[in-house]
Amino acid sequence: MENFIYSISTRVYFGRDTLHHLEHEIPRYASRILFVYGGGSIKRLGMYEEITAILKTHHIAYEELPGVQPNPRLASVKEGIRLCRDHDLRFLLAVGGGSVIDCAKAIAAGVPYKDDPWDFFTGKTQVQHPLPVGTVLTVAGTGSEMNGNAVITNTDTAQKLAVRSDLLRPQFSILDPSLTFTVPREQTAAGIVDIYSHILEQYFSPTPNTYVQDRISEALLRTCLKYGPIALREPTNYNARAQLMWTSSLALNSLLTYGKITDWATHAIEHKVSAVTDVTHGVGLAILTPAWMEYVSAEDPAGRFVDYAQRVWGIEGRKRVAIVKKGIEKTKAFFASLGMPTRLKDVGVQENQLQDMAHSIVGTGEIGKFRRLNETDVYSILKNAY
Amino acid sequence: MENFIYSISTRVYFGRDTLHHLEHEIPRYASRILFVYGGGSIKRLGMYEEITAILKTHHIAYEELPGVQPNPRLASVKEGIRLCRDHDLRFLLAVGGGSVIDCAKAIAAGVPYKDDPWDFFTGKTQVQHPLPVGTVLTVAGTGSEMNGNAVITNTDTAQKLAVRSDLLRPQFSILDPSLTFTVPREQTAAGIVDIYSHILEQYFSPTPNTYVQDRISEALLRTCLKYGPIALREPTNYNARAQLMWTSSLALNSLLTYGKITDWATHAIEHKVSAVTDVTHGVGLAILTPAWMEYVSAEDPAGRFVDYAQRVWGIEGRKRVAIVKKGIEKTKAFFASLGMPTRLKDVGVQENQLQDMAHSIVGTGEIGKFRRLNETDVYSILKNAY
Numbered sequence: 001m002e003n004f005i006y007s008i009s010t011r012v013y014f015g016r017d018t019l020h021h022l023e024h025e026i027p028r029y030a031s032r033i034l035f036v037y038g039g040g041s042i043k044r045l046g047m048y049e050e051i052t053a054i055l056k057t058h059h060i061a062y063e064e065l066p067g068v069q070p071n072p073r074l075a076s077v078k079e080g081i082r083l084c085r086d087h088d089l090r091f092l093l094a095v096g097g098g099s100v101i102d103c104a105k106a107i108a109a110g111v112p113y114k115d116d117p118w119d120f121f122t123g124k125t126q127v128q129h130p131l132p133v134g135t136v137l138t139v140a141g142t143g144s145e146m147n148g149n150a151v152i153t154n155t156d157t158a159q160k161l162a163v164r165s166d167l168l169r170p171q172f173s174i175l176d177p178s179l180t181f182t183v184p185r186e187q188t189a190a191g192i193v194d195i196y197s198h199i200l201e202q203y204f205s206p207t208p209n210t211y212v213q214d215r216i217s218e219a220l221l222r223t224c225l226k227y228g229p230i231a232l233r234e235p236t237n238y239n240a241r242a243q244l245m246w247t248s249s250l251a252l253n254s255l256l257t258y259g260k261i262t263d264w265a266t267h268a269i270e271h272k273v274s275a276v277t278d279v280t281h282g283v284g285l286a287i288l289t290p291a292w293m294e295y296v297s298a299e300d301p302a303g304r305f306v307d308y309a310q311r312v313w314g315i316e317g318r319k320r321v322a323i324v325k326k327g328i329e330k331t332k333a334f335f336a337s338l339g340m341p342t343r344l345k346d347v348g349v350q351e352n353q354l355q356d357m358a359h360s361i362v363g364t365g366e367i368g369k370f371r372r373l374n375e376t377d378v379y380s381i382l383k384n385a386y
Numbered sequence: 387m388e389n390f391i392y393s394i395s396t397r398v399y400f401g402r403d404t405l406h407h408l409e410h411e412i413p414r415y416a417s418r419i420l421f422v423y424g425g426g427s428i429k430r431l432g433m434y435e436e437i438t439a440i441l442k443t444h445h446i447a448y449e450e451l452p453g454v455q456p457n458p459r460l461a462s463v464k465e466g467i468r469l470c471r472d473h474d475l476r477f478l479l480a481v482g483g484g485s486v487i488d489c490a491k492a493i494a495a496g497v498p499y500k501d502d503p504w505d506f507f508t509g510k511t512q513v514q515h516p517l518p519v520g521t522v523l524t525v526a527g528t529g530s531e532m533n534g535n536a537v538i539t540n541t542d543t544a545q546k547l548a549v550r551s552d553l554l555r556p557q558f559s560i561l562d563p564s565l566t567f568t569v570p571r572e573q574t575a576a577g578i579v580d581i582y583s584h585i586l587e588q589y590f591s592p593t594p595n596t597y598v599q600d601r602i603s604e605a606l607l608r609t610c611l612k613y614g615p616i617a618l619r620e621p622t623n624y625n626a627r628a629q630l631m632w633t634s635s636l637a638l639n640s641l642l643t644y645g646k647i648t649d650w651a652t653h654a655i656e657h658k659v660s661a662v663t664d665v666t667h668g669v670g671l672a673i674l675t676p677a678w679m680e681y682v683s684a685e686d687p688a689g690r691f692v693d694y695a696q697r698v699w700g701i702e703g704r705k706r707v708a709i710v711k712k713g714i715e716k717t718k719a720f721f722a723s724l725g726m727p728t729r730l731k732d733v734g735v736q737e738n739q740l741q742d743m744a745h746s747i748v749g750t751g752e753i754g755k756f757r758r759l760n761e762t763d764v765y766s767i768l769k770n771a772y
Contacts, residue, residue: 001628003401008394014645015389209625211612212633215605223598239595242387246645247598255641259400259632 001209004258010146011172014246016238018176019047019136022054022093025172029132030090032061034083036104038068038096042138045182051095051136063087065107068096071153071160071274071281072103077117080107084131092133094170097191098142098151101135105150105168108133118154121161127168135173139183140245141191141282143198143252145173153275160275175249177241185232189338190282192228195248196221196334197266197285202256204263204296204304204370217256218311223247225312228338265368266292269378272361277348286340287347290332291385296371297324304370344386354382387595387645394639396532397558400632402624404562405433405522408440408479411558415518416477418447420470422490424454424482428524431568437481437522449473451493454482457539457546457660457667458489463503466493470517480521480556483577484528484537487521491536491554494519504540507547513554521559525569526631527577527668529584529638531559539661546661561635563627571618575724576668578614581634582607582720583652583671588642590649590682590690590756600693603642607698609633614724651754652678655764658747663734672726673733676718677771682757683710690756730772740768 013021026033035051042048055062065080083089084107094104108130110117119125137145144150148168153160183191203217223243230240250256269292270284277284297305309315309327317323332342341347349357358379366372373381399407412419421437428434441448451466469475470493480490494516496503505511523531530536534554539546569577589603609629616626636642655678656670663670683691695701695713703709718728727733735743744765752758759767 001401001625001632003404004398006396006398006400010392012390012392014392015387018389209629212605212609212629212636215608216602219598219601219605222601226597239387242645243595243598246387250598259628 001259002207002261006254006258007166008146008169008253008255009166010169010253012146012175012249013172014175016176016178018174019050020054021172021174022051022134022136023058025134026055026060026091026093027058029134029171031059032087032089033091033093034065034080034089034107035062036065036068036080036092036094036096036100036107038066038100041182042095045179047095047136047138047179051093062093063089068100068103070099071278072099072106074118074152074154074156076103077106077110077152080104081110081117084111090131092131093136094133095136095138097137097139098144101133101137101144101170102142102150102152104133104135105130105144106152106163107131109150109163109165109168120163121152121154127163127165130167133168133170135170136179137173137175137245138179139187139191140180140241140248141194143195143248145170145175146249146253149252151271158275160271162271175245177238177245180241180245181236183235185235186339187280188231188235189228189340190280191248192224192231192244192338193282193286193335193340195244195251196224197282197289198251199224199256200289201264201267202260202262203308205260206369207260208302210260213256213259214307220247220251220256221312225334232338261369263368263370265371265373268367269361269381272357273344273347273349276353276357279347283340283347286335286338287342287344287385288381290328290335291381293328293331294384295377295381297328299371300324344382349386351386354386355379358382388593388647390644392640392644393552394532394555394641395552396555396639398532398561398635399558400561402562402564404560405436406440407558407560408437408520408522409444411520412441412446412477412479413444415520415557416475417445418473418475419477419479420451420466420475420493421448422451422454422466422478422480422482422486422493424452424486427568428481431524431565433481433522433524433565437479448479449475454486454489456485457664458485460504460538460540460542462489463492463496463538466490467496467503470497476517478517478519480519481524483523483525484530487519487523487530487556488528488536488538490519490521491516491530491534492538492549493517495536495549495551495554506549507538507540513549513551516553519554519556521556522565523559523561523631524565525573525577526566526627526634527580529581529634531556531561532635532639535638537657544661546657548657561631563624563631566627566631567622569621571621572725573666574617574621575614575726576666577634578610578617578630578724579668579672579721579726581630581637582610583668583675584637585610585642586675587650587653588646588648589694591646592756593646594688596646599642599644599646604697606633606637606642611698611720618724647755649754649756651757651759654753655747655767658743659730659733659735662739662743665733669726669733672721672724673728673730673771674767676714676721677767679714679717680770681763681767683714685757686710730768735772737772740772741765744768
């Protein structure tokens with residue numbers, strides 16, 4: 001086990017009818033805020049009226065940044081920064097899924113920073129004194145509601161990059177599973193894959209002696225397997241939505257990472273795929289995860305893939321190779337059962353793009369920690385997934 | 387799943403050589419502190435010198451409250467409060483196990499409170515504006531290093547009562563597993579039982595649809611089963627000590643409780659046993675847990691005891707009654723393998739005390755939530771454990 005510093009500071013209000021906590025939370029931080037949201041779904045749900053009524057009743061002045069897209073754009077971030085500066089807004093309320101929350105975090109980081117906010121993503125500068133952020137989550141998947149991560153797409157450079165800072169953890173997040181009842185089937189499914197992938201990226205680690213972390217990871221994976229299909233069949237099943245929503249937060253709030261070096265190669269590859277095609281993140285992960293598994297499992301001396309197959313899927317048998325193969329097949333079948341495409345060619349990638357993509361993903365070094373991957377490795381994975 | 391508010395605010399510095407974090411943490415809160423510790427072990431370990439050197443170098447003035455006992459006494463709490471008031475101390479540094487930390491929390495609550503600090507424990511008043519607390523943990527078990535609980539013994543009334551408040555969560559805790567290498571065998575074993583029992587008290591719940599919480603609980607239980615015996619055999623095995631220490635914190639930092647109603651009947655009974663006999667908490671729990679299980683498992687329509695036997699102990703079979711019985715037998719055998727006594731008569735309880743104890747434990751109501759227990763039930767459990 002590696003040394004670590006545990007610090008998960010976000011307060012979470014979890015459960016039905018928890019929106020009213022905005023009343024006492026927001027005034028702790030500011031009286032002038034930016035209200036960030038995505039498409040029209042929060043208006044259809046009646047949440048827009050509910051939230052603006054709360055803001056008005058409590059004399060909280062607000063400007064709006066609507067229309068934040070999936071794979072949120074740097075342009076939205078810049079627009080939000082401008083609004084905060086022009087109107088002296090001191091707090092960001094993000095209402096939506098991970099894209100909206102990520103966009104709000106990037107704005108929060110950018111307001112006090114004089115230069116281009118893309119600098120946070122290229123590593124040119126670090127986050128300092130961001131504005132505080134609060135969230136109301138309406139889609140389970142990214143885990144952004146409890147962590148300090150934000151992923152932003154720069155369409156000028158065709159890059160999708162992440163920033164990470166404990167300072168960007170939301171001050172509070174409101175998680176009402178019933179707000180996810182109306183999430184469309186495809187988006188629910190993509191969220192489940194995203195959760196599952198986040199757990200795997202941390203499960204596959206070169207760090208030895210992480211028993212408790214690994215058993216917790218398996219607990220979370222099995223929760224996805226149990227409740228994912230239920231949520232798709234019965235979108236208004238509160239328990240399924242609640243189990244997935246809480247699992248989603250635990251999957252990426254750092255709990256699984258503490259004490260471990262983690263992999264994240266599949267995410268690095270996927271970010272390129274969705275920067276090139278604008279495919280939903282979870283869809284890209286569903287295609288790439290089994291391809292990564294097939295490529296990497298060949299060399300797995302510690303038997304992490306055996307663990308995975310046995311403990312998550314209950315696969316029995318004596319031959320390691322067969323056990324591992326079955327675990328990967330089960331994973332593929334699970335993603336397919338959620339309605340996910342299985343090939344890169346099905347989501348708009350052209351075969352002649354693969355080499356450039358591999359080059360761009362790896363840059364001058366390597367990606368991944370469970371297994372280091374160079375450009376040739378990444379090209380093979382992309383080819384396998386094509 | 388029940389609604390819940392997640393708020394685990396303690397920063398944890400986990401790993402080898404983390405003591406130096408005191409240097410930047412304490413000055414965030416105060417320049418005059420009370421240094422609370424227990425017996426001479428921190429002097430034998432050289433920690434006393436190391437810590438006081440840090441305090442001196444960083445110009446942090448301190449008074450000492452040494453000699454805090456296991457099952458810490460109200461008298462120590464009052465002495466600590468007096469020292470803080472007399473010397474205008476504004477922060478508590480607790481170095482030791484749960485008893486030392488609990489004592490420091492009670493002092494922290496009591497300093498700004500005009501009346502008897504026992505009032506927090508009887509429920510006469512609530513914690514408000516406590517002094518901040520930081521800890522250096524030297525024994526794994528109670529989980530006090532990340533939670534807002536404190537248990538104090540009042541020898542005048544032969545009561546051992548708890549106070550709970552998020553305000554009493556330590557600001558920071560330093561968890562260096564190597565500091566537990568020299569914990570004596572008996573105390574290590576009692577700590578393991580304590581951790582195991584904390585998990586069970588939350589695992590056995592009347593709340594349905596808590597799949598992810600339950601699978602995480604089983605992950606933690608299995609970590610105790612795996613690493614408890616290793617830590618006893620090889621006291622300086624860093625990985626075993628690290629897994630137990632982190633499991634101990636996760637077991638009682640609220641993670642397992644969120645979304646659930648939890649039981650705590652066994653703890654209520656044990657607190658009386660150790661108030662009467664001064665037996666170590668974990669020893670009392672080792673005796674009482676199987677007795678509680680045997681009494682309560684007879685009525686378990688939801689099959690939680692079947693889950694427990696199958697998922698924690700891997701017991702197979704088709705007959706529910708036999709599966710449950712085996713699970714309880716395995717639990718008993720595990721505690722016995724740690725060197726725990728198995729009968730109340732072995733730890734100084736007299737048979738003619740049982741009726742009065744049952745009466746005093748239950749008071750005018752009932753205890754437990756998984757199964758409500760009245761005085762007759764508790765008497766039966768005590769008799770079974772005698």
